[in-house]
Amino acid sequence: MRFSYYPGCTDHSSSLEYGLSTHEVFKTLGVELVEIEDWNCCGAAATHSLNRLLSLCLPARNISKAQSAQAGPLVVPCAGCFSYMKRTEYVLKNDEAGRKEIEEIVGFKYEPSLEILALMDVILNRIGLEKVQEKVKKPLKGLKPACYYGCALVRHPKITQLDDPENPQYLDRVMKALGAEPVEWSYKTDCCGADLAMTYSDVVKKLVGRIVSMAKEAGAQCIVTSCGLCQMNLEMRQDMGLPIFYFTELMGVAFDVEKKENWWKKHLISPKPLLDSLGR
Amino acid sequence: MKKSGENLSLCYQCLKCTAGCPTAAYMDIRPNNIIRMIQMGMKKEVLGSSAIWFCVYCQTCGTRCPNEIHIGVLMDALREMAIEEGIPAKEKNIHLFHEAFIQSVRRGGRAHEVTMLMDYIFRSRDLMKDSLFPGVKLFLKGKFPLLPSFIKGRDEIKRIFEKCTKEK
Numbered sequence: 001m002r003f004s005y006y007p008g009c010t011d012h013s014s015s016l017e018y019g020l021s022t023h024e025v026f027k028t029l030g031v032e033l034v035e036i037e038d039w040n041c042c043g044a045a046a047t048h049s050l051n052r053l054l055s056l057c058l059p060a061r062n063i064s065k066a067q068s069a070q071a072g073p074l075v076v077p078c079a080g081c082f083s084y085m086k087r088t089e090y091v092l093k094n095d096e097a098g099r100k101e102i103e104e105i106v107g108f109k110y111e112p113s114l115e116i117l118a119l120m121d122v123i124l125n126r127i128g129l130e131k132v133q134e135k136v137k138k139p140l141k142g143l144k145p146a147c148y149y150g151c152a153l154v155r156h157p158k159i160t161q162l163d164d165p166e167n168p169q170y171l172d173r174v175m176k177a178l179g180a181e182p183v184e185w186s187y188k189t190d191c192c193g194a195d196l197a198m199t200y201s202d203v204v205k206k207l208v209g210r211i212v213s214m215a216k217e218a219g220a221q222c223i224v225t226s227c228g229l230c231q232m233n234l235e236m237r238q239d240m241g242l243p244i245f246y247f248t249e250l251m252g253v254a255f256d257v258e259k260k261e262n263w264w265k266k267h268l269i270s271p272k273p274l275l276d277s278l279g280r
Numbered sequence: 281m282k283k284s285g286e287n288l289s290l291c292y293q294c295l296k297c298t299a300g301c302p303t304a305a306y307m308d309i310r311p312n313n314i315i316r317m318i319q320m321g322m323k324k325e326v327l328g329s330s331a332i333w334f335c336v337y338c339q340t341c342g343t344r345c346p347n348e349i350h351i352g353v354l355m356d357a358l359r360e361m362a363i364e365e366g367i368p369a370k371e372k373n374i375h376l377f378h379e380a381f382i383q384s385v386r387r388g389g390r391a392h393e394v395t396m397l398m399d400y401i402f403r404s405r406d407l408m409k410d411s412l413f414p415g416v417k418l419f420l421k422g423k424f425p426l427l428p429s430f431i432k433g434r435d436e437i438k439r440i441f442e443k444c445t446k447e448k
Binding site: 009010012013014016038039040041043044045046047048049050051052053054057058061105106107151155156157165189190191193194195196197198199200201202203207232236265266268 | 411
């Protein structure tokens with residue numbers, strides 16, 4: 001099994017440990033990820049805020065690269081990148097005039113057969129939880145994570161077509177397969193404030209504070225996410241010391257892969273005490 | 281209304297958008313009122329509002345709207361209109377941050393935090409004192425590489441940027 005892989009800009013920066021753990025986990029699962037050649041930024045939140053056409057064309061260049069690579073469906077780990085790729089895909093598929101305009105600007109011909117998938121969708125629905133469970137060496141018994149999906153994976157549901165927008169279950173199911181006991185809580189898809197963190201950090205502190213305190217109140221020992229910006233905001237803008245994992249990191253812990261120490265060093269809130277207390 | 285492609289006349293003011301909005305408390309005009317004011321033709325007030333800049337496109341409103349009005353898409357269209365019409369952003373720094381991000385992508389094809397933040401600080405004179413300390417910590421953890429990575433297809437990116445700005 002192999003997939004085209006779009007790492008996204010934060011793979012080399014603020015979410016280094018997400019990329020590192022993803023590669024380790026996929027190596028263990030025996031699934032190949034082929035990085036698309038010379039990929040560019042998806043445009044992120046800034047671009048659609050100021051220039052709609054540009055925000056559709058930047059992801060389109062990556063889609064064209066994935067088409068020519070012919071290495072299978074395109075997998076996007078970052079929730080933000082995923083949502084912008086899907087947004088462009090939605091226009092390419094459903095708006096003929098929009099498609100023609102994008103094709104002309106980017107210089108390619110869109111092939112609707114290329115699938116664009118979120119990383120957790122691939123794990124859940126392509127690789128399958130049975131295969132995941134086969135690889136579990138040290139089940140996450142006793143670990144109570146709060147699964148946090150944020151905005152980008154599940155909204156708008158017509159575009160991302162991934163899980164329920166109010167009470168999603170994908171991450172919870174992966175965590176259960178690893179032996180963890182995810183808590184029930186109501187803040188799974190509440191916004192962390194995204195890039196307002198840079199201009200209005202006090203607003204983001206309030207939003208993050210509410211999410212983290214609600215996770216704690218529900219009995220969670222940590223939060224699990226799949227978005228680089230959510231992870232950074234949740235770690236940086238709280239003062240409650242609750243560890244924030246990428247879900248692939250916890251998969252790596254359950255698979256007992258090597259080099260995990262390198263991931264923990266990248267965290268602002270060290271997850272080591274929690275993992276030590278569970279004997280991991 | 282035409283620019284966003286959304287049918288705003290369907291709105292019956294149920295307020296679900298504003299109730300679920302994470303940043304409504306900081307907006308000068310709440311999302312439901314933005315729609316009402318557009319219906320009433322109050323263009324200047326809407327385009328000059330802080331609300332259009334405080335929207336973070338979380339899409340909670342658009343997902344919950346019983347009339348399927350995609351308010352996030354509407355907010356994007358309003359920001360773009362404000363820029364086109366030369367109306368200064370009421371939230372100047374939010375606009376400048378987006379601008380610094382986009383310029384970073386234009387230069388190298390990928391976003392680069394260090395040069396982007398320096399560009400933002402230079403443009404806005406906002407010293408980001410709340411983010412400085414944790415930012416330095418992340419830098420020391422190797423999470424903010426000093427040098428940007430340039431992609432090979434920078435000419436393609438340049439062409440895409442030119443076409444997307446010219447055709448507006």
